[in-house]
Amino acid sequence: RRVRLLGDCLVCAAFLSYEGAFSWDFRNEMVYQIWVHDVQERGIPLSQPFKVESLLTDETEISRWGSEGLPPDELSVQNGILTTRGSRFALCIDPQQQAYNWISSFNDPDFLKQLEMAIKYGSPFLFQDVDEYIDPVIDNVLEKNVKGVEGRQVIMLGDKEVHYDPNFKLFLNTKLSNPKYSPAVFGKAIVINYTVTLKGLEDQLLSVIMGFEKRELEEQRERLIQETSDNKKLLKNLGDSLLRELATSTGNMLDNTELVETLEETKLKSTEVFEKLKLAQKTAVDIDKLRDGYRPAAKRGAILFFVLTDMALVNSMYQYSLASYLKVFDMSLRKARPDSSLIKRLENIINTLTYNVYNYGCTGLFERHKLLFSFNMTIKIEQADGRAPQEELEFLIKGDLFIKNVKVINIFEHTQASKHFFFFSLPNAQRQSISGEKLQKEAIKNLSAFQKLLLLRCFRVDRVFRDSFSYAENGNVATASSPIVFILSPGSDPASDLMKLAESSGFGGSKFKFLAMGQGQDKVAASRGQWLMLQNCHLLVKWLKELEKALERITKPNPNFRLWITTNPIQDFPIGILQNSLKVVTEPPNGLKLNMRATYSKISHDSLSACDHPVFKSLVYVLAFFHAVVQERRKYGKIGWNVSYDFSESDFFVSGARLTVLFFYFFDWILTTTYVGQLLPKHSSVRQKIFFLLYSCTRSFNLACVADEIENMPLANTPEVMGLHSNAEIGYYTLAVKELWSHLIDLQPQSGESSGSITREEQISQVAQDIQNKLPELFDMDVIRKKFGTGISPTTVVLLQEIERFNKLVVRMQLSLAELQRVRMGPCVYRVFPLVHL
Numbered sequence: 001r002r003v004r005l006l007g008d009c010l011v012c013a014a015f016l017s018y019e020g021a022f023s024w025d026f027r028n029e030m031v032y033q034i035w036v037h038d039v040q041e042r043g044i045p046l047s048q049p050f051k052v053e054s055l056l057t058d059e060t061e062i063s064r065w066g067s068e069g070l071p072p073d074e075l076s077v078q079n080g081i082l083t084t085r086g087s088r089f090a091l092c093i094d095p096q097q098q099a100y101n102w103i104s105s106f107n108d109p110d111f112l113k114q115l116e117m118a119i120k121y122g123s124p125f126l127f128q129d130v131d132e133y134i135d136p137v138i139d140n141v142l143e144k145n146v147k148g149v150e151g152r153q154v155i156m157l158g159d160k161e162v163h164y165d166p167n168f169k170l171f172l173n174t175k176l177s178n179p180k181y182s183p184a185v186f187g188k189a190i191v192i193n194y195t196v197t198l199k200g201l202e203d204q205l206l207s208v209i210m211g212f213e214k215r216e217l218e219e220q221r222e223r224l225i226q227e228t229s230d231n232k233k234l235l236k237n238l239g240d241s242l243l244r245e246l247a248t249s250t251g252n253m254l255d256n257t258e259l260v261e262t263l264e265e266t267k268l269k270s271t272e273v274f275e276k277l278k279l280a281q282k283t284a285v286d287i288d289k290l291r292d293g294y295r296p297a298a299k300r301g302a303i304l305f306f307v308l309t310d311m312a313l314v315n316s317m318y319q320y321s322l323a324s325y326l327k328v329f330d331m332s333l334r335k336a337r338p339d340s341s342l343i344k345r346l347e348n349i350i351n352t353l354t355y356n357v358y359n360y361g362c363t364g365l366f367e368r369h370k371l372l373f374s375f376n377m378t379i380k381i382e383q384a385d386g387r388a389p390q391e392e393l394e395f396l397i398k399g400d401l402f403i404k405n406v407k408v409i410n411i412f413e414h415t416q417a418s419k420h421f422f423f424f425s426l427p428n429a430q431r432q433s434i435s436g437e438k439l440q441k442e443a444i445k446n447l448s449a450f451q452k453l454l455l456l457r458c459f460r461v462d463r464v465f466r467d468s469f470s471y472a473e474n475g476n477v478a479t480a481s482s483p484i485v486f487i488l489s490p491g492s493d494p495a496s497d498l499m500k501l502a503e504s505s506g507f508g509g510s511k512f513k514f515l516a517m518g519q520g521q522d523k524v525a526a527s528r529g530q531w532l533m534l535q536n537c538h539l540l541v542k543w544l545k546e547l548e549k550a551l552e553r554i555t556k557p558n559p560n561f562r563l564w565i566t567t568n569p570i571q572d573f574p575i576g577i578l579q580n581s582l583k584v585v586t587e588p589p590n591g592l593k594l595n596m597r598a599t600y601s602k603i604s605h606d607s608l609s610a611c612d613h614p615v616f617k618s619l620v621y622v623l624a625f626f627h628a629v630v631q632e633r634r635k636y637g638k639i640g641w642n643v644s645y646d647f648s649e650s651d652f653f654v655s656g657a658r659l660t661v662l663f664f665y666f667f668d669w670i671l672t673t674t675y676v677g678q679l680l681p682k683h684s685s686v687r688q689k690i691f692f693l694l695y696s697c698t699r700s701f702n703l704a705c706v707a708d709e710i711e712n713m714p715l716a717n718t719p720e721v722m723g724l725h726s727n728a729e730i731g732y733y734t735l736a737v738k739e740l741w742s743h744l745i746d747l748q749p750q751s752g753e754s755s756g757s758i759t760r761e762e763q764i765s766q767v768a769q770d771i772q773n774k775l776p777e778l779f780d781m782d783v784i785r786k787k788f789g790t791g792i793s794p795t796t797v798v799l800l801q802e803i804e805r806f807n808k809l810v811v812r813m814q815l816s817l818a819e820l821q822r823v824r825m826g827p828c829v830y831r832v833f834p835l836v837h838l
Helices: 005-018 024-041 052-056 059-067 074-085 098-106 115-121 136-143 183-188 198-213 215-248 257-292 295-313 322-335 342-363 367-384 390-398 415-425 428-432 441-445 449-459 461-473 495-504 541-553 575-579 592-601 616-636 649-662 664-679 685-700 706-711 728-747 760-774 781-788 794-825
Strands: 090-093 124-127 146-149 152-157 160-163 169-174 190-193 484-488 512-516 531-535 562-567 582-586
Touching (some): 005 024, 005 074, 024 074, 059 074, 059 215, 074 090, 098 124, 098 169, 115 136, 115 152, 136 152, 198 215, 198 322, 295 322, 295 342, 295 367, 342 582, 367 390, 367 728, 390 449, 390 728, 592 616, 616 649, 616 728, 781 794
Parallel strands (some): 090 190, 124 169, 484 582, 531 562
Antiparallel strands (some): 152 160
16 A cells, blocks of 8 residues: 555645536546546556545545535535645635535634634634635735744734634635636635535435435434444544554553453454444445435436526526525425325426426526526436437537537528438438428327427427427425515516505505615615515615625524515626525516416406496406507517517506596597507507407407406417517517527536537538638639720729739638648648738
């Protein structure tokens, strides 16, 4: 082992120095595939099999870390090694707060009053929620610029010398999932990536499921882990005690009765401990077999969590923490229908969890991103089950170009090449049943649902968006410690709805505090109240940092307390508040049916009874229908409305109030002043058609059951319903699906590479060859001059000059492309030809 120590120390030192900031996959590839292989090729002795964990820690310490809150997966153990063994202070990338929960167990709150006292007395100190900017005042502490000799060491903290205790530990923790630190920060601190992995989260969720389904079994497992940790620690202490006695023993060992008794006692205790460890190992195997039966539900839960967190790449307001997700997970376990059969119970848990997570996610998403969320969720679930290969997914979102590290322009325009790619990717039996571009029904039947989507992508891009709905189709979690954040869309105002909710819940009057930010009321916002609403928080982002800290200090809030926050989507909103909150997007629903359902849910019975005229309720229905049409037409852009205007529900209620007072004879004037006058000319024929349709509805509409009428409406509407041409949806759906593909590309793993990918050099070569093939032939100047003869006009002179310049340009392009090809094939100096010489 002493011989192998050289290679072991070399790889372990490199691991401690460089691997902290990377993910588990990259660490595993770098250490066990590249570094270990390189060390072996150089003939340096190395332990076999080589494991970082076995060299830098032991099972006793790993068990102790687990009892302190550190997850037991391999990545977390490696992070524990980097945190405790690194020569530099740790800066933890910790969006799920796993490192914080573990490191905080090191700290005694009495010693965390100030950094100076911690340095002086050797206490651990934790900086929480560190941003990308780190104050230079702690540079000396991070770099360990200690002066003086051992026993009297000092360090400069600002402009003050502070006595330095070698036992001092400094930890920095950030919630940013992908912070961009400067190289100087990486040199001062050891950056450690604590981001949870799919396998690690699966094990954590499995423990949650077992704690709910088999509480006694999970408690037995936890006791077993604690007993195993204690027994291993006792075994280590016995060995250390025996070695200490042997080292301090003098004279004949057989005459030393105390030593002999110690040996006998150590032997008996060691035998007893070994038996306990052996029994514990056997029991752990039996428990793990029972636990693995519930693993499919835990795996689904882990997949859904990462689908949620991926949405932060689309919009910075879509932030979710592991703690808030666990609340949804617990709620799903409680709501899932019980069953004596394990298979049925797992199916109920998985279906309920998927439904609840979808609803939880969609509550805080804009309408344009809900299909992206559901489609990405479906893709991840399909890929986990071995369906929807990555190659087919890349073909759907990128077309026939699989290019790594190259930004592709117009990748959606190669539809003809896409047809050929899809044709040749089919099995021979399916390929033979395709004649030209006509696909027989037998061939389509053999395709999976996802492959049918690929086929549709080749021929009708505009239909992929609506068909994605079909493919993706195959509770209240707000608490006193979780604020509710309303993400506002243009024209929306949830204040009135919230006030109605407060009144119906018994929190009206003095129990409901209603404050607006940006008007000098930020200090008043700290006042106590049962329900507190902070409006327009995007106007006071700096104060939100203080609010985040105040929320973290609340440990036992009143169960009835609720904090409501309204804000526009902004980049700098505190991540901590977003991750722990229930996010609600206030936006009109998509489609006439959902829009009218939402509108009627906010109309009180008193409002409908405000007028006793027989057609009044019919006019309210017509007004709701017209309001839905006006809002739905906005998604068609300039085709829908040539002037953009953000209609909101306030316009509907204002029109309803006018209708109550002025009634039927002024219906034309009400719609003109509130809606139509904003968009259309006064005597537009379109407006006359709208009014004719509305008056026809008022005379023929039967209001026997409004709810049934709305529920019988289709979810998807054609453009004709809104007075548009049927082709209006082609442009809308084409742009929508391209935006969907663009976001899906952003959500794909950045390090992944499909089997069909081509390299950057190959792509450059293909583009250069394609341009070469398209270059026209040179004009023969002698033939052209001979054709014009001697009678040359000024226009002809200009034409001849342009033809000559064109020939020079083509020649220069041919030379440049040929030289570019030679550079790609081997070492060659590429010359840049400036166009000014042309």
